[in-house]
Amino acid sequence: MKIEKPIQILVRRHAAIGDVIMSTGVVRELKRKYGNDCQIDVATDFIEIYRNNPHVRNIIPAVTMPNPAAYDLYINLDDAYEVNPINHYVDSYFYRAFGDTDYPKQPELFPDQTDRDQVNQDLEILDRQFIVVHMRNWHWASKNVSFDTWMEVFEKMYTETTDVAVVCVGGTTDFALDQAPLFYDRRGKYNSQQISYLIGEAQCFVGIDSGPFQCAASTNTPIIALLTHLQPERIVPYRHGVLGWNTTAIQTLEDCRGCNDDQVRPVRQLVCKKQTYPCSKNWDTDAISKAILETLE
Numbered sequence: 001m002k003i004e005k006p007i008q009i010l011v012r013r014h015a016a017i018g019d020v021i022m023s024t025g026v027v028r029e030l031k032r033k034y035g036n037d038c039q040i041d042v043a044t045d046f047i048e049i050y051r052n053n054p055h056v057r058n059i060i061p062a063v064t065m066p067n068p069a070a071y072d073l074y075i076n077l078d079d080a081y082e083v084n085p086i087n088h089y090v091d092s093y094f095y096r097a098f099g100d101t102d103y104p105k106q107p108e109l110f111p112d113q114t115d116r117d118q119v120n121q122d123l124e125i126l127d128r129q130f131i132v133v134h135m136r137n138w139h140w141a142s143k144n145v146s147f148d149t150w151m152e153v154f155e156k157m158y159t160e161t162t163d164v165a166v167v168c169v170g171g172t173t174d175f176a177l178d179q180a181p182l183f184y185d186r187r188g189k190y191n192s193q194q195i196s197y198l199i200g201e202a203q204c205f206v207g208i209d210s211g212p213f214q215c216a217a218s219t220n221t222p223i224i225a226l227l228t229h230l231q232p233e234r235i236v237p238y239r240h241g242v243l244g245w246n247t248t249a250i251q252t253l254e255d256c257r258g259c260n261d262d263q264v265r266p267v268r269q270l271v272c273k274k275q276t277y278p279c280s281k282n283w284d285t286d287a288i289s290k291a292i293l294e295t296l297e
Helices: 017-037 089-098 113-126 147-160 192-200 211-217 285-295
Strands: 007-013 038-044 058-061 073-076 130-134 165-168 183-185 205-207 223-227 247-251
Touching: 007 017, 017 038, 017 089, 017 211, 073 089, 113 165, 113 183, 113 192, 130 192, 130 211, 147 285, 192 211, 205 211, 211 223, 223 285, 247 285
Parallel strands: 007 038, 007 073, 038 058, 130 165, 130 205, 165 183, 205 223, 223 247
Antiparallel strands: none
């Protein structure tokens, strides 16, 4: 069609960093579908995620979002997966946006040269192969992996190799080992674009569903996904058109794993039927360490 005035599109996704990263595939495919016949604005709580994104005209804080009536097409991705937890999170986004899920769904981030330069300074110090881990310690206990579990994994890993570094990312409340040899604490130092670039240079990423996990999904680096409340088919990333491409999913050994399917809709909080969230402590650490070692050169 001959479109004299580009179609004005507004895409909204507030909430957590990982949720916003997962929305980037929708925006890319909207731009691919309409090309120069559209202009896309994104309203979000995390402006940083869409920095440098070539498909977007404006990035708007969600709290100051303009009236959707000013746009020709408004796509609200809020609660898309929260009300449909038995689907893959990204499938829920795409179905709401397009009425279909048959699209490339890998998320994308766009680190610029400044981002790369900052990370490269640290990589020069490392000067060895390394893995990136997110030792999450958050107020949702079921989204954490216990510190003792991590220590078992590292002990078993270093029994087999002593020439790999561990770079810890995340927020200041997350776990890290900043005084141990070969461990590098980079919590709170990198933005999401920089974490994506860092993981892209690593041997693997290890962590639970989180912002850094979705940063890893934007790369080709092997992912070792540690899963508690989510079934693998709900969250392992689509990459190169394949669900779980280059991803090893390891679930907690608790029999109630995947409990997100059974939570009250919309799922905005997790209630543990065992009350003590044992999933965060019950892991096959041999399987995790083996999966890490298999990614090393």
